[in-house]
Amino acid sequence: MVDLTKIKDGVVGGEVDEVGEMVKKAVEEGQEVKKILKEGLIAGMAIVGDKYERGDFFLPEMVIAATAMKQGLKILSPLLKQGDIESAGTVVLGTAKGDIHDIGKSIVGTMLEGAGFMVTDVGVDAGPDKFVEAAKEKNADLIGISALLTTTMVGMEDVIKALRGAGLKARVMIGGASVTQEFADKIGADGYAPDAPSAVGKAKELVKN
């Protein structure tokens, strides 16, 4: 029988293929899907988060661990029943209209998934309509908007207006090189985070309320 702690260790060590194989085998062996998720994947990510806080792990370890976790989750997802998976929340992420920079957003997305959020990425150069459509379709709890350029940062306000105009109550979080808390407050965003790791904490805080 696959030892679930080995799956946990594999996530921590960022062993993408091995985690995938072990999860597949554990499923084939008839181990409880919910248990594999909780004791293998989620437990692994909890350790990763802890190591990051303590300064032992950095972004490269976080990202590769989250990738390993997702590899396992890919196999489990179709098998999980409604209510089995306690999602931390549903998030729609995108880079603002006119902007094609996406690394910040992508890392935030990967880390949110690692933290148990369901993430839909509407991609780059995304206008307000794209955000609204995805938010409606996924019944999103949280919208994340990213922009690197100052010229595209100003378009974030349009997204917020469009969401409110459509009657959507999802919280909005923003980020980007030139974004500050002051700007977030000015345009009516609910939250701001200066980098991907703190974005996860902020996301958790925002969906709780």
Place this chain on the structure above:
Amino acid sequence: MSKPSINFLSQNEIESIHDGSLKVLERTGVKVMSKQALDLLKKAGAKVDYVNERVTIPRNLVEEALEMAPKAVKYAARNPKYDFVLDKKKSHFCATANPPLMIDGETGECRYSTAEDIIDCLVVADYLNHVDMVWPFGTDLNVPGPMLHILDMYTALLHTGKHFEGDTVTTAEAKYQLEIAAAIVGGKEELKKRPIISMVICTISPLMLDGGMTDASIEYARAGVPVVIYPMPAVGQLSPATMAGTMVVNTAEFLAGLVIQELASPGAPVAWAPSCGTVNYKTGRRKWSPESTLMSLGVGQLARRYGLPTQRGGLGSSSKLLDAQAGYQKAISLIPSLLLTPDVAGGIASLGPGTCLEIMVIDNEIIDYALRYLEGLEVNDDTLALDVIDKVGPGGHFLGEKHTLQHFREGWMPEITDMETFEVWQGKGSKSIAQIAKEKTREILATHKVEPIPQDIQNEVSKILKKAEAELL
């Protein structure tokens, strides 16, 4: 004069980076999000996948582009006394600030820039003898997006007589910027001869060229106005976690941009601004480091091999204060990078996450020291001074000698650096360099007058701006 200089990568190492970049272009290729550019590349024999906007570039196109690119590029200025040439002989300096944030030297706040901040910075830049050109100092967030880059340029040209280099992200912006610059300098042909502006095209590492910027750069190429190709990979994040790999990504992106420029307009003036960054692995943000200076120098050696002008290195600091950290970071990142004479080094006015008005006089002083250091020294009969040594003899002194009178002014004299005894310093008010910098800044703002653009030209530009607003807003 024998000048200090540095070459630390061997010829083999430089060739490996060059060869590696050619391999990347041939095997991996780049994504070019401009149909215009893809058409130019296809026509020249590159293999183009229009659906994915991917192109692989054969080395013969690179070699032809390197051949065609001019080895000296002129940067002119509204005030012709500030014209200069990028010809690898001398370093010039750019105020490359960090819009849209300001670090307010008076209040210590980090806030968004205002229109007044931008003008103050331009006036001080116009005054300082070591500022040769400027980038936008701030961003007026009240200006509508489509007009921003056009107005950034015009505001700068209004408030300084020096060369302006900015962002241009669409064809329309490029057309209006070029039209306004031509109006100021006396026509399109004059602008080609004396380009008072240049534009920066930032790649998106790894290996991507933005559509709007590429199209804009093609407009500039056709107008004969310089384009600076500015790759910005980041070790471990936007390029491999090794310096050489990052330098390869930088070079490949540059060469792709260069090929497009030379295909659009053979002989187009281009400069290379290799920015090889490092990141804080905790947060993913770019960070100051010795590695970035090292990589910039290494790429500088490769640029020498190509014979092309570079804009690289400079005064970087992550401090948020006019303090010791700002001082040491700026000085130790500037001086090594100057040892291989970049045509333009940047960083004046940058401080941490934003722009700082008051730090400019400190930047100016650091550059002044560096330039004297780089001048080197002369060894000849006169400077060996054997006759004077003999004349003065043991126990004498040299202060009254004619030889001393002839030479003593060659010694470096600081503008703002305090070197007094404790008592004298105390007597003058025990001032910190931050205080001195603030006072000097206020003095410059109170007394320096920038030569204005003649009213008739301003009127002409107003008409062009109205046309731009009508089209773009």
